Amino acid sequence: MDGRSLIQPGGPPWVGTAVDWQRRYTTDEAKLDLTIALSRENVDRETGGPFGAAVFEIPSGALVAVGVNSVVRLRNSMCHAEMLALMTAQQRRDSFTLAPPGVPAHELVTSCEPCAMCLGATLWSGVSRLVFGARREDAEALGFDEGPVFPESHQYLRDRGIEIVGGVRRDEARAVLQLYLSRGGTIYNA
Amino acid sequence: MDGRSLIQPGGPPWVGTAVDWQRRYTTDEAKLDLTIALSRENVDRETGGPFGAAVFEIPSGALVAVGVNSVVRLRNSMCHAEMLALMTAQQRRDSFTLAPPGVPAHELVTSCEPCAMCLGATLWSGVSRLVFGARREDAEALGFDEGPVFPESHQYLRDRGIEIVGGVRRDEARAVLQLYLSRGGTIYNA
Numbered sequence: 001m002d003g004r005s006l007i008q009p010g011g012p013p014w015v016g017t018a019v020d021w022q023r024r025y026t027t028d029e030a031k032l033d034l035t036i037a038l039s040r041e042n043v044d045r046e047t048g049g050p051f052g053a054a055v056f057e058i059p060s061g062a063l064v065a066v067g068v069n070s071v072v073r074l075r076n077s078m079c080h081a082e083m084l085a086l087m088t089a090q091q092r093r094d095s096f097t098l099a100p101p102g103v104p105a106h107e108l109v110t111s112c113e114p115c116a117m118c119l120g121a122t123l124w125s126g127v128s129r130l131v132f133g134a135r136r137e138d139a140e141a142l143g144f145d146e147g148p149v150f151p152e153s154h155q156y157l158r159d160r161g162i163e164i165v166g167g168v169r170r171d172e173a174r175a176v177l178q179l180y181l182s183r184g185g186t187i188y189n190a
Numbered sequence: 191m192d193g194r195s196l197i198q199p200g201g202p203p204w205v206g207t208a209v210d211w212q213r214r215y216t217t218d219e220a221k222l223d224l225t226i227a228l229s230r231e232n233v234d235r236e237t238g239g240p241f242g243a244a245v246f247e248i249p250s251g252a253l254v255a256v257g258v259n260s261v262v263r264l265r266n267s268m269c270h271a272e273m274l275a276l277m278t279a280q281q282r283r284d285s286f287t288l289a290p291p292g293v294p295a296h297e298l299v300t301s302c303e304p305c306a307m308c309l310g311a312t313l314w315s316g317v318s319r320l321v322f323g324a325r326r327e328d329a330e331a332l333g334f335d336e337g338p339v340f341p342e343s344h345q346y347l348r349d350r351g352i353e354i355v356g357g358v359r360r361d362e363a364r365a366v367l368q369l370y371l372s373r374g375g376t377i378y379n380a
Contacts, residue, residue: 076277077286077314078268087266096267096378117314120307120337124267147310148339148346156338188286 050180097126116147133173240370287316306337323363
């Protein structure tokens with residue numbers, strides 16, 4: 001066992017400075033604009049796949065944590081944007097759930113529909129809402145696999161009190177996927 | 191962004207010394223015996239939930255990495271035994287896939303059927319086989335949720351070339367779940 005970390009929190013160095021941490025993100029569109037901007041920056045800087053995510057407090061819209069896809073950079077197939085955003089948020093809350101008693105609810109916002117792994121992680125994380133931009137078929141059009149997610153998978157989360165809203169700023173999110181494709185980005189796990 | 195790691199590789203300090211790293215694990219039963227021993231040790235030492243996992247090379251049976259459930263200890267709902275075993279294995283292979291060209295295949299062995307998140311992670315990890323002990327209903331009997339996993343979820347992995355074998359050493363694996371319950375262990379994400 002060595003002391004190296006498996007994951008660097010928060011993603012590549014530019015992430016900390018590319019985000020306005022003081023702003024209140026009060027609409028789903030504003031939240032998607034942030035995660036899509038992160039996904040685009042990740043492609044522009046060639047630090048990972050075309051996916052960005054963030055965790056917000058409800059209802060204040062305060063930004064808690066962000067993540068960008070880091071699979072290739074960190075050589076870790078679990079480092080999807082959503083996973084890094086959720087892990088960083090839990091680290092900042094010092095809790096394995098984002099729904100402990102007496103604190104505001106949280107939501108996960110992501111530029112693209114979560115894969116099977118990230119959908120499971122969403123359920124365990126304690127968030128109350130999930131909002132995404134591009135849809136499964138948009139990612140699959142690039143050659144990315146979304147894994148075993150079925151209509152009843154989303155229903156499973158809804159039955160446990162998680163609101164799911166999809167397709168917000170879909171065209172803008174899809175444009176970043178196309179940008180990544182046009183630049184010949186790696187389609188890992190195709 | 192600070193420099194703290196989100197995850198400590200390999201789990202609690204005892205893990206490195208509780209495992210025979212030189213041994214060749216040549217049967218599914220021997221592999222399950224190791225992961226069940228890890229799950230039991232995790233309960234005995236009160237370092238986490240009753241779940242253990244390991245990644246092996248095929249066909250040598252060489253042990254590559256292990257993981258024990260660390261959700262409560264690391265305050266991170268994504269730190270299931272399988273996730274830590276897969277992340278550590280990828281770190282040791284310095285690759286985001288355990289199926290790069292020219293290296294032996296790998297398999298994930300876990301004391302209990304993977305939840306939705308870990309099943310997705312299994313698919314992305316590049317392993318060729320998944321072997322587990324206790325079944326979904328054994329974990330659910332304790333109050334743990336397994337998430338949106340359906341029969342077609344396992345078929346989805348099989349269709350992509352992953353062999354799945356369940357119920358190996360099931361009684362022994364289930365006994366550790368019962369031990370955890372009898373000691374009043376935390377049922378997180380219930």
